Amino acid sequence: MATSGVTDTSTTVSVISQTGSPDGIPPLLRERQLLAQDTFYWLFTPLNVSLVLLVVTLLYLRFRPAAPVELPTGPPATVFRTFTPRTLLPNNGTKDQPVYLAVKGKVYDVTSGRNFYGPGGPYENFAGRDATRGLACQSFDEEMLTKDLDGPLDPCTDLTSEQLENLNGWVERFDEKYLVVGKLIAFKRTEFH
Numbered sequence: 001m002a003t004s005g006v007t008d009t010s011t012t013v014s015v016i017s018q019t020g021s022p023d024g025i026p027p028l029l030r031e032r033q034l035l036a037q038d039t040f041y042w043l044f045t046p047l048n049v050s051l052v053l054l055v056v057t058l059l060y061l062r063f064r065p066a067a068p069v070e071l072p073t074g075p076p077a078t079v080f081r082t083f084t085p086r087t088l089l090p091n092n093g094t095k096d097q098p099v100y101l102a103v104k105g106k107v108y109d110v111t112s113g114r115n116f117y118g119p120g121g122p123y124e125n126f127a128g129r130d131a132t133r134g135l136a137c138q139s140f141d142e143e144m145l146t147k148d149l150d151g152p153l154d155p156c157t158d159l160t161s162e163q164l165e166n167l168n169g170w171v172e173r174f175d176e177k178y179l180v181v182g183k184l185i186a187f188k189r190t191e192f193h
């Protein structure tokens with residue numbers, strides 16, 4: 001220990017073991033460790049890691065299971081049915097109902113033409129009704145529609161040849177463009193005895 005401002009310096013002495021290395025590891029083992037260390041640093045360079053990740057990603061994308069094929073859904077099934085003027089009436093496009101109209105006894109689903117036949121459209125009077133006479137006469141008047149929903153259907157026997165030709169043109173157009181979902185029949189009263 002120094003007392004009068006003189007510092008004591010100590011010396012560190014490394015002890016070399018009998019193996020010849022300062023840490024006591026045999027030279028062959030030390031050489032293997034250095035080789036493994038060099039290999040590790042050589043393998044895990046940023047470039048090699050990036051290439052391995054790229055190859056793994058490409059292999060995954062190539063061999064991953066295919067996504068299940070979803071078949072497109074068609075329109076909902078429509079049951080062909082018979083309508084009377086009264087049962088046809090609710091199908092006028094209000095309250096999220098489909099838009100149906102009848103022409104010459106055929107009931108057409110004109111929902112895809114809701115802008116024309118639904119509420120607010122130019123042909124809205126025909127929605128849920130028998131439009132035969134109105135289309136033949138090219139008239140939207142209420143008097144062209146069946147007034148008695150429980151009575152007989154309008155036979156339209158008084159139409160002129162020009163009106164019938166006009167009506168047949170409408171039927172052709174509807175047949176090409178819209179689905180027939182039923183037929184219109186008169187309401188039949190049954191009497192019980």
